[in-house]
Amino acid sequence: MDDIKSSKDEDLVVHYKAGKERAFDELFLRYAVRIKRLIYFYIGDMESAEDIFQEVFIRVYRHIDKFNIHMTFSSWIYQIAINCSKNYIKKNKQFDAIIDREKFRVKDIENTIDTPEEQIIKEMDIKEFNRAIETLGIKFKDVFVLRFDQKMKYQEIADILNCSERTAKWRMKKSIQIIVQHLKDKSII
Amino acid sequence: MNPKSELLAIIDNLLAKKRFRHTRSSKLHLMFDRSELHFDEKDFSPEEELVRFRKELTVTALNKRIAWWKFKLSPFGLMIPSFAILLIMISVTLKNFQQPGNTGKGIIENLTGRVSVFRNDKQFNPDNGSSLSQGDIINTDEKSNIQFSVGNNSIIKIIEGSSVSISRIIDSSDGKVLNLSITRGGMLLIIKKLAINDSIEIKTPSSMATVRGTVFGINLNDKKETLFEVYDGKIQVKRTIPDEISIKDKMLKNKLDMYFSENAVIIEKNNAYRIPLDEKTLHSINIHNFNEHVKELKQPGIVVISDSNFLMKNEILDFIKTAQKKDESSRPYLSLVAKSFTASSTLEMPDPLFNDWKNRVRASFIEFIPELNLLINISEFGLIEATDLSKLKWSNKITGRLTTGPVIIGKKILLTNSEQMLYCIDAMTGRILWGRGIEGAPNGHIWLIKEGNTVYAATANGSLYKIGINGEMLWKSTLSNEISSPPLPGKDMVFVSIKNGIIIGLDKTNGIKIIKHKFNSPIISMTLSGNHIFAASLYGVLYCYNPQRDEVQWRFNIAVKSIYNIYTYDEHVYIFNTDGKITKLNTNGLLIWKIDLGNAISKKPVFDEKNLIIATDRTMFIIDKKNGGISWSVVIPNIVSKNITVNKNSVYFISDTKGITVLKK
Numbered sequence: 001m002d003d004i005k006s007s008k009d010e011d012l013v014v015h016y017k018a019g020k021e022r023a024f025d026e027l028f029l030r031y032a033v034r035i036k037r038l039i040y041f042y043i044g045d046m047e048s049a050e051d052i053f054q055e056v057f058i059r060v061y062r063h064i065d066k067f068n069i070h071m072t073f074s075s076w077i078y079q080i081a082i083n084c085s086k087n088y089i090k091k092n093k094q095f096d097a098i099i100d101r102e103k104f105r106v107k108d109i110e111n112t113i114d115t116p117e118e119q120i121i122k123e124m125d126i127k128e129f130n131r132a133i134e135t136l137g138i139k140f141k142d143v144f145v146l147r148f149d150q151k152m153k154y155q156e157i158a159d160i161l162n163c164s165e166r167t168a169k170w171r172m173k174k175s176i177q178i179i180v181q182h183l184k185d186k187s188i189i
Numbered sequence: 190m191n192p193k194s195e196l197l198a199i200i201d202n203l204l205a206k207k208r209f210r211h212t213r214s215s216k217l218h219l220m221f222d223r224s225e226l227h228f229d230e231k232d233f234s235p236e237e238e239l240v241r242f243r244k245e246l247t248v249t250a251l252n253k254r255i256a257w258w259k260f261k262l263s264p265f266g267l268m269i270p271s272f273a274i275l276l277i278m279i280s281v282t283l284k285n286f287q288q289p290g291n292t293g294k295g296i297i298e299n300l301t302g303r304v305s306v307f308r309n310d311k312q313f314n315p316d317n318g319s320s321l322s323q324g325d326i327i328n329t330d331e332k333s334n335i336q337f338s339v340g341n342n343s344i345i346k347i348i349e350g351s352s353v354s355i356s357r358i359i360d361s362s363d364g365k366v367l368n369l370s371i372t373r374g375g376m377l378l379i380i381k382k383l384a385i386n387d388s389i390e391i392k393t394p395s396s397m398a399t400v401r402g403t404v405f406g407i408n409l410n411d412k413k414e415t416l417f418e419v420y421d422g423k424i425q426v427k428r429t430i431p432d433e434i435s436i437k438d439k440m441l442k443n444k445l446d447m448y449f450s451e452n453a454v455i456i457e458k459n460n461a462y463r464i465p466l467d468e469k470t471l472h473s474i475n476i477h478n479f480n481e482h483v484k485e486l487k488q489p490g491i492v493v494i495s496d497s498n499f500l501m502k503n504e505i506l507d508f509i510k511t512a513q514k515k516d517e518s519s520r521p522y523l524s525l526v527a528k529s530f531t532a533s534s535t536l537e538m539p540d541p542l543f544n545d546w547k548n549r550v551r552a553s554f555i556e557f558i559p560e561l562n563l564l565i566n567i568s569e570f571g572l573i574e575a576t577d578l579s580k581l582k583w584s585n586k587i588t589g590r591l592t593t594g595p596v597i598i599g600k601k602i603l604l605t606n607s608e609q610m611l612y613c614i615d616a617m618t619g620r621i622l623w624g625r626g627i628e629g630a631p632n633g634h635i636w637l638i639k640e641g642n643t644v645y646a647a648t649a650n651g652s653l654y655k656i657g658i659n660g661e662m663l664w665k666s667t668l669s670n671e672i673s674s675p676p677l678p679g680k681d682m683v684f685v686s687i688k689n690g691i692i693i694g695l696d697k698t699n700g701i702k703i704i705k706h707k708f709n710s711p712i713i714s715m716t717l718s719g720n721h722i723f724a725a726s727l728y729g730v731l732y733c734y735n736p737q738r739d740e741v742q743w744r745f746n747i748a749v750k751s752i753y754n755i756y757t758y759d760e761h762v763y764i765f766n767t768d769g770k771i772t773k774l775n776t777n778g779l780l781i782w783k784i785d786l787g788n789a790i791s792k793k794p795v796f797d798e799k800n801l802i803i804a805t806d807r808t809m810f811i812i813d814k815k816n817g818g819i820s821w822s823v824v825i826p827n828i829v830s831k832n833i834t835v836n837k838n839s840v841y842f843i844s845d846t847k848g849i850t851v852l853k854k
Contacts, residue, residue: 025239028235028239029239032233032238032239036228036233037226037228037230040228045689046669047668047669047687047688047689047691047705048707050669050705051705051707053238054238054245058246061246102227103226104224104226104227105224105225105227106223106224106225107223107224124310125216125220126220129224148192149225151191151192172195172199173199177203180200180203180209180212180217184212188216188220189212189214189220
């Protein structure tokens with residue numbers, strides 16, 4: 001048990017391939033929250049995100065035999081999650097385009113409800129903040145979520161997105177610039 | 190560099206650029222610093238997901254059955270669902286504990302023409318059934334009006350060319366408060382007699398009306414006069430300093446306020462009261478000449494309403510009739526409607542089946558229990574009566590309001606109320622056998638569906654319960670979205686549809702989600718036959734879905750935008766459209782017959798062995814199920830019960846003029 005808990009991801013894949021079913025469960029539990037968050041960012045709908053979440057792990061389960069242990073498991077599962085999410089968006093483009101989803105909110109709102117400025121940010125500006133993120137091109141969105149929400153290093157982001165670290169950094173900078181420009185155009189800031 | 194510091198550095202670099210000068214940097218920092226993904230980790234249980242994942246693997250036949258059983262039978266596999274259920278229960282309890290619950294809302298019941306609502310600086314056009322909340326400003330265009338109800342106390346109609354705002358709306362155990370403010374146009378109100386802690390106030394530009402139970406109309410005319418017409422009960426009206434007149438002297442303001450309060454009037458039934466603007470006089474008054482000039486204010490006259498000066502009479506009468514017609518048993522102030530207007534309008538009370546029925550239950554739901562030969566009659570306000578059609582056998586009352594019909598299991602009646610309680614009542618004696626809380630239905634709307642000796646209860650916020658006949662909770666499952674149709678128990682799974690056209694199948698033994706399918710549009714009605722689910726979409730498509738294979742096997746285009754409901758009977762699917770069309774299909778999607786009754790189908794249809802019994806606005810149709818031919822039809826009084834019920838020889842319903850009505854088949 002302890003052996004499995006303290007194993008690196010790639011070692012768990014080896015254990016699983018050797019027949020230890022629990023090694024896969026450990027990988028599932030390790031990545032469940034992060035992958036669900038990532039999918040939710042792309043989809044913005046909890047029910048659909050749940051579907052894609054299951055699909056991601058089914059794909060991982062199906063293809064784990066083909067996983068190259070010289071690669072990081074993290075990059076691999078993130079790639080699968082991003083691809084599944086994008087496929088879903090493509091399929092449901094027409095239906096989802098009409099829904100204005102707010103994926104981001106102001107945190108700790110319960111503690112700041114009486115603060116006037118916070119209140120304003122919550123009710124009005126956060127909508128535009130969300131819209132600004134939606135205006136990002138898909139490549140910029142990828143970098144933005146991995147850095148801003150998942151707090152990943154640029155090297156990891158570069159591995160997942162199959163680009164250079166420098167490109168990832170540039171896309172992040174550009175994303176912020178687009179968001180700031182949008183907020184300025186809307187007279188939010 | 191950590192992501193946060195890096196983000197702040199990027200922002201600072203940007204703001205240093207010329208085009209971003211004059212940017213509110215502190216707010217920008219705050220926005221990035223305080224924004225987070227709208228994802229509650231506490232509502233997400235990886236362990237539960239793992240259980241579901243393992244199930245999903247078996248369903249998709251990836252892992253065949255061996256791996257699943259290995260997992261399910263291991264101590265770890267057994268431990269996880271219990272742990273997950275415990276976590277869900279804790280999170281639901283905490284959630285409910287934190288919920289503030291006293292903001293009330295209005296529900297739109299009728300809307301004509303173009304009506305817009307401003308909410309949080311955004312404008313939208315509401316629909317029937319939409320809710321109105323505190324702060325909303327409602328504007329009606331020409332030839333447009335809107336009717337909405339607030340709790341079971343009030344029905345309000347805003348007439349054309351009006352602007353009304355909801356300043357306050359509170360519905361709590363300490364009392365109900367409704368404050369409306371009208372700045373243009375007019376409105377009509379039917380207000381039930383209020384409890385001691387309840388309060389309803391209507392502000393106009395030059396007055397304030399306090400109401401304790403009445404029917405009245407308000408109209409603002411072009412001369413900026415306010416007219417009150419009272420049709421029943423009474424209202425107290427106090428003049429106020431008109432909005433158009435600004436008085437800066439605080440002392441003068443207080444004096445005028447005091448004067449108006451002292452001169453408030455009570456307007457009684459059949460009286461009208463007209464308040465002039467008196468702009469000139471009000472401008473001429475100051476603190477020094479107050480005593481002399483205040484007398485120059487025109488004293489609003491109270492006049493007795495007659496046909497000639499009764500400005501809103503016809504509108505009010507129509508309003509009362511439509512309010513009553515819509516669902517009489519839940520309307521406030523019914524006795525008033527009958528008493529006050531019998532002479533002058535068309536409302537009448539001819540011979541009822543029971544002479545005293547008017548004093549008893551105004552039924553919302555009616556159910557016949559063949560085993561006991563009992564007709565159960567349940568009012569929306571919780572009064573329950575059982576009769577053997579000759580005399581009353583028992584009666585009882587539960588608190589709160591009923592929003593959905595009861596379920597009969599053997600000799601037990603199960604029903605839910607607006608206080609989120611599920612009660613079980615002995616049908617023989619009327620005694621309450623047990624009651625238990627059903628959380629997650631703040632509006633009291635709980636769907637109850639029986640299966641054997643158990644009942645499924647589905648709530649608006651997405652909770653599904655399975656409860657035994659003795660009140661024991663067998664399981665509870667929380668879905669992350671609103672449930673949009675009653676639960677549908679199948680062979681191994683119970684199905685529910687939620688928002689966005691998703692159908693979820695849950696294991697009937699433990700409530701764990703097994704399958705999920707997304708349709709292209711929201712599902713409004715579902716039924717089941719054999720291994721197939723028939724799902725009616727909002728946009729007029731009927732899907733035949735096979736949950737075992739997770740595939741849609743056929744589609745049938747109903748060619749209308751809205752579907753009233755679908756039912757299956759004897760392995761056939763019946764589609765009932767609101768406009769009176771009925772279509773019968775076999776389970777392969779082939780059309781058997783189609784008829785058009787030409788009347789709106791207003792109640793849930795009932796099947797017996799040979800026929801289909803349909804109640805429309807004024808006619809009861811008995812239709813041969815085989816060929817769709819009308820066996821016979823009869824003109825009936827307006828049905829006020831939400832359903833009709835049948836036994837072998839008779840059809841029962843409650844009508845507005847006859848009370849309990851029996852038609853011999």
